[in-house]
Amino acid sequence: xxxxxxxxxxRYRPEEEAGVTYQEYEVPCPKDWVVLDGLNFVKxxxxxxxxxxxxxxxxxxxxxxMTVNGEPKLTCATFLADYAPGPVRVEPLRNFPVIRDLVxxxxxxxxxxxxxxPWVIRAEEKPLSEGEYRQTPEEMDEYKQFSxxxxxxxxxxxxxxxxxxxxxxxxxAIALAQRYNLDTRDEGAPERxxxxxxxEGIWGCTFVGDCSVVCPKNVDxxxxxxxxxxxxxxxxxKSFVMPRGSR
Amino acid sequence: xxxxxxxxxxxxxPRWLRPRMSTYWWLHRxxxxxxxxxxxxxxxxxxxxxxxxxxxRAVSRGEASYQQFLxxxxxPLVLLxxxxxxxxxxxxxVTWFNLAPQAMVVRVLGRRVPGRWIxxxxxxxxxxxxxxxxxxxxxx
Amino acid sequence: xxPRHDVLLVGGGGAGLxxxxxxxxxxxxxxxxxVSKVYPMRSHTVSAEGGAAGVIRDDDSLDEHxxxxxxxxDWLCDQDxxxxxxxxxxxxLLRLEHWGCPWSREPDGRIAVRPFGGMKQMRTWFAxxxxxxxxxHTLFQTSLKYTSVVRYDEWFVTKLLVDDGRVHGVVAIxxxxxxxxxxxARAVILCTGxxxxxxxxxxxxxxxxxxxxxxxxxAGAPLKDMEFxxxxxxxxxxxxxxxxxxxxxxxxxxxxxxxxxxLQDYNLGKPEPRPVLRSMExxxxxxLSQAFVKEVEKxxxxxxxxGQVVHxxxxxxxxxxxxxxxxxxxxxCLKYQNLDPVRDLIPVRPVVHYMMGGVHTDxxxxxPLAGLYAAGEAACVSINGANRLGSNSLPELLVFxxxxxxxxxxxxxxSAADRVGASPAVLAQVRDEQRQLANEFRHKTGGRERLAxxxxxxxxxxxxxxxxxxxxxxxAWAADRLRELQARFADVRxxxxxxxxxxxxxxxxxxxxxxxxxxxxxxxxxxREESRGAHQRTDFPARDDQRFLxxxxxxxxxxxxxxVDYLPVTITRWPPGERVYGR
Numbered sequence: 001x002x003x004x005x006x007x008x009x010x011r012y013r014p015e016e017e018a019g020v021t022y023q024e025y026e027v028p029c030p031k032d033w034v035v036l037d038g039l040n041f042v043k044x045x046x047x048x049x050x051x052x053x054x055x056x057x058x059x060x061x062x063x064x065x066m067t068v069n070g071e072p073k074l075t076c077a078t079f080l081a082d083y084a085p086g087p088v089r090v091e092p093l094r095n096f097p098v099i100r101d102l103v104x105x106x107x108x109x110x111x112x113x114x115x116x117x118p119w120v121i122r123a124e125e126k127p128l129s130e131g132e133y134r135q136t137p138e139e140m141d142e143y144k145q146f147s148x149x150x151x152x153x154x155x156x157x158x159x160x161x162x163x164x165x166x167x168x169x170x171x172x173a174i175a176l177a178q179r180y181n182l183d184t185r186d187e188g189a190p191e192r193x194x195x196x197x198x199x200e201g202i203w204g205c206t207f208v209g210d211c212s213v214v215c216p217k218n219v220d221x222x223x224x225x226x227x228x229x230x231x232x233x234x235x236x237x238k239s240f241v242m243p244r245g246s247r
Numbered sequence: 248x249x250x251x252x253x254x255x256x257x258x259x260x261p262r263w264l265r266p267r268m269s270t271y272w273w274l275h276r277x278x279x280x281x282x283x284x285x286x287x288x289x290x291x292x293x294x295x296x297x298x299x300x301x302x303x304r305a306v307s308r309g310e311a312s313y314q315q316f317l318x319x320x321x322x323p324l325v326l327l328x329x330x331x332x333x334x335x336x337x338x339x340x341v342t343w344f345n346l347a348p349q350a351m352v353v354r355v356l357g358r359r360v361p362g363r364w365i366x367x368x369x370x371x372x373x374x375x376x377x378x379x380x381x382x383x384x385x386x387x
Numbered sequence: 388x389x390p391r392h393d394v395l396l397v398g399g400g401g402a403g404l405x406x407x408x409x410x411x412x413x414x415x416x417x418x419x420x421x422v423s424k425v426y427p428m429r430s431h432t433v434s435a436e437g438g439a440a441g442v443i444r445d446d447d448s449l450d451e452h453x454x455x456x457x458x459x460x461d462w463l464c465d466q467d468x469x470x471x472x473x474x475x476x477x478x479x480l481l482r483l484e485h486w487g488c489p490w491s492r493e494p495d496g497r498i499a500v501r502p503f504g505g506m507k508q509m510r511t512w513f514a515x516x517x518x519x520x521x522x523x524h525t526l527f528q529t530s531l532k533y534t535s536v537v538r539y540d541e542w543f544v545t546k547l548l549v550d551d552g553r554v555h556g557v558v559a560i561x562x563x564x565x566x567x568x569x570x571x572a573r574a575v576i577l578c579t580g581x582x583x584x585x586x587x588x589x590x591x592x593x594x595x596x597x598x599x600x601x602x603x604x605x606a607g608a609p610l611k612d613m614e615f616x617x618x619x620x621x622x623x624x625x626x627x628x629x630x631x632x633x634x635x636x637x638x639x640x641x642x643x644x645x646x647x648x649x650l651q652d653y654n655l656g657k658p659e660p661r662p663v664l665r666s667m668e669x670x671x672x673x674x675l676s677q678a679f680v681k682e683v684e685k686x687x688x689x690x691x692x693x694g695q696v697v698h699x700x701x702x703x704x705x706x707x708x709x710x711x712x713x714x715x716x717x718x719x720c721l722k723y724q725n726l727d728p729v730r731d732l733i734p735v736r737p738v739v740h741y742m743m744g745g746v747h748t749d750x751x752x753x754x755p756l757a758g759l760y761a762a763g764e765a766a767c768v769s770i771n772g773a774n775r776l777g778s779n780s781l782p783e784l785l786v787f788x789x790x791x792x793x794x795x796x797x798x799x800x801x802s803a804a805d806r807v808g809a810s811p812a813v814l815a816q817v818r819d820e821q822r823q824l825a826n827e828f829r830h831k832t833g834g835r836e837r838l839a840x841x842x843x844x845x846x847x848x849x850x851x852x853x854x855x856x857x858x859x860x861x862x863a864w865a866a867d868r869l870r871e872l873q874a875r876f877a878d879v880r881x882x883x884x885x886x887x888x889x890x891x892x893x894x895x896x897x898x899x900x901x902x903x904x905x906x907x908x909x910x911x912x913x914x915r916e917e918s919r920g921a922h923q924r925t926d927f928p929a930r931d932d933q934r935f936l937x938x939x940x941x942x943x944x945x946x947x948x949x950x951v952d953y954l955p956v957t958i959t960r961w962p963p964g965e966r967v968y969g970r
Contacts, residue, residue, distance in 0.1 A: 014261035014887050015254065015887060018254045018262075032626075051883075051890045052890070055431070055592040060433055097265045098263060126485065128482060132481060135496050140491075150428075160279055207346065209349070227350060
């Protein structure tokens with residue numbers, strides 16, 4: 001069991017260079033260290049100029065997504081020992097512009113989140129005095145999985161469609177829309193349908209399926225999208241066949 | 248790789264690096280290659296539709312036309328095409344059957360049907376239809 | 388042209404977002420800025436697991452919730468504030484439900500509640516065991532509805548602008564570009580959370596550095612009750628990752644190396660097979676953490692490469708209950724400890740979790756500095772007193788976030804006629820800050836102290852001298868060490884001289900905040916010569932209501948030293964009594 005491992009870290013310093021360079025660092029490799037521990041060791045002891053995002057180190061805040069040996073991973077949940085004897089290549093998350101070193105620009109994702117209207121939309125709000133909206137555990141199971149998204153964007157990094165066409169609204173945004181569509185308290189499905197049935201909405205997805213494979217929280221955005229396609233298609237059919245009908 | 252050129256850096260406006268996706272992106276991951284082959288397999292599905300339509304037309308024009316069709320089908324090029332096509336169509340069916348559970352949530356008596364059953368029932372249906380067809384063609 | 392807003396939130400977590408929504412709903416004409424050093428969904432609220440307390444059962448009452456909170460806080464809670472909390476908590480939690488929060492339900496669709504530590508009745512609402520995650524995401528997604536909220540994501544506030552006895556805004560670094568700018572505001576609400584990273588073993592994320600506390604402290608506002616630091620009894624040994632109290636609420640046992648439920652030796656009741664409220668494993672956190680230290684002294688804990696631990700036993704709960712009620716606990720143990728709670732014992736130890744102390748505020752989040760408010764863990768109202776009960780912190784975010792929001796909105800709307808642009812004094816402060824940041828960080832050369840070394844020494848000092856048990860000697864020593872570290876900080880080495888997303892500069896600024904906060908903690912602890920709740924003095928082991936039924940307030944002197952004074956606790960209906968658990 002080797003007790004040191006080499007990290008090959010992608011560096012990008014926009015004030016000094018026009019492109020990416022790789023820098024190697026040798027870090028300790030105890031069995032309970034994750035890649036993030038390795039990066040922290042680099043920053044604390046070897047090279048204070050390395051920039052990256054991290055916060056909770058327990059896989060719930062979604063800050064530390066990076067590309068490790070070509071795969072999108074949460075570096076706080078990826079053990080160094082699994083890559084022994086190394087080296088381990090650490091690069092910024094794919095398909096996003098790189099600001100600096102391992103830090104990517106996620107503004108596009110944030111705007112898409114807002115576009116899908118991820119809040120409860122109702123014609124009439126119930127007053128607080130009438131208590132909670134009743135929702136059985138079975139009704140919650142319908143959307144529960146899609147509510148688990150930590151916004152880590154590993155799915156966007158894995159999605160080749162998003163890589164080829166950044167206008168594609170993307171897996172996490174659609175899964176979040178579905179989370180609200182399937183919530184019995186929400187009535188906003190028609191409003192969201194208008195946004196999502198655009199060309200870069202759900203129809204941009206060709207079911208490559210990698211998003212669900214890399215998702216660390218088993219949200220299954222690919223499943224959310226395909227199911228949404230079905231219901232969107234049925235909605236279109238209904239409004240075609242019965243224009244003033246069920247709506 | 249690095250380009251050690253002086254960067255066009257404007258103070259407080261760092262240039263974001265936008266790596267472009269390579270034209271051969273689909274070769275970089277096994278899952279991407281599988282995906283592209285799956286998509287290409289639709290071409291062969293379309294080919295078989297055309298082939299069967301040609302067969303039907305040949306049959307409708309009588310015995311001689313049918314024999315001509317069979318002779319054409321025996322030519323090496325068409326045989327190869329159909330063989331490759333068959334492999335792709337099987338690939339097509341297998342990938343889609345395995346993906347089916349992700350695309351649909353089926354409920355029976357209020358309980359969610361596990362994904363494995365949806366896949367299994369697709370294979371079962373395929374097997375049954377194939378068995379039936381084989382019996383029709385080869386049996387009586 | 389500096390950006391100008393009416394109300395500015397520093398921090399975009401549970402309290403910050405709830406306050407922002409409250410401002411937007413109180414007065415839609417007001418312009419609101421949410422300035423956060425991370426994207427809001429990364430805020431540490433996201434990692435809260437167990438639940439949020441709010442009275443909804445018919446056999447429960449607000450008075451009981453208040454009594455549990457006040458006795459849990461060892462009578463240091465301001466009882467009028469506690470009464471407001473328990474009264475408004477159920478409404479706030481319900482409002483969140485209306486906004487879509489997926490609270491766990493009973494089979495008939497009503498909100499479910501679970502038992503929790505220190506509470507006599509079941510009143511803790513929960514969303515599986517990711518309550519904070521669901522609350523934060525619900526608040527964040529709902530806040531996207533309000534167009535009057537402008538977000539400054541990844542802007543790091545370095546200073547409050549104060550002139551003429553009131554607040555005028557903040558100076559912040561836009562991390563992406565490195566630009567240092569002022570953002571003007573009529574009112575500022577600090578919602579920056581606690582300061583767990585002052586200690587080495589903590590459940591807290593890297594971003595919990597007491598930023599808001601230090602900002603207020605440096606601006607002349609006092610910090611309150613800083614000596615009360617909560618250790619959560621069950622954190623994983625190496626990472627410090629939280630294993631929620633809900634695991635004990637569902638029936639988990641704490642056992643020492645002999646497999647013995649040791650809490651029965653510490654006046655916390657008799658062991659029963661099923662959890663009994665306010666008894667044994669459902670006792671208050673401070674008592675459980677103290678019991679652990681005593682067990683270590685008796686040599687009855689288990690030694691591991693990462694220090695002494697005890698075991699949390701969940702095996703008797705069974706896979707079905709664990710998967711339904713505490714699935715995240717199972718996930719975390721499998722991932723980070725490579726063991727399955729269904730079959731294995733979980734090694735746990737007390738780790739720093741929450742800061743009862745914070746910026747001194749009144750019941751509406753107002754600090755003594757005009758225009759400055761605080762809410763959430765960064766503030767100290769005080770509703771938690773000397774020890775916080777589990778599941779009281781999430782309602783605190785909502786109740787006091789909303790109250791601070793409404794108060795700040797009223798203040799900002801009321802002061803609209805007052806000011807016409809920033810005064811010369813304020814502009815001078817901005818320029819000074821810009822120059823100082825450039826000189827001390829970007830243009831600094833040399834420097835012999837490694838940032839990580841200073842930080843680790845601070846953390847080690849705090850753990851050794853201001854941990855679960857403290858003494859006058861250890862605290863005095865710590866106070867000296869911290870002064871020394873402050874001086875050494877001036878010589879810190881900054882290797883990253885760039886502007887773009889310079890996280891080393893951020894880390895250095897965070898360390899400077901933490902050193903100030905640490906001094907506040909140690910000096911307050913030194914002056915409090917009694918033991919109460921989470922503050923345990925080996926040289927003053929008894930509670931002293933005569934001298935210390937009061938909040939400690941600490942101000943920063945011009946030379947950086949601390950001045951401590953006292954503020955009496957507000958007692959309304961519950962005179963100080965004995966804290967009884969297990970009987």
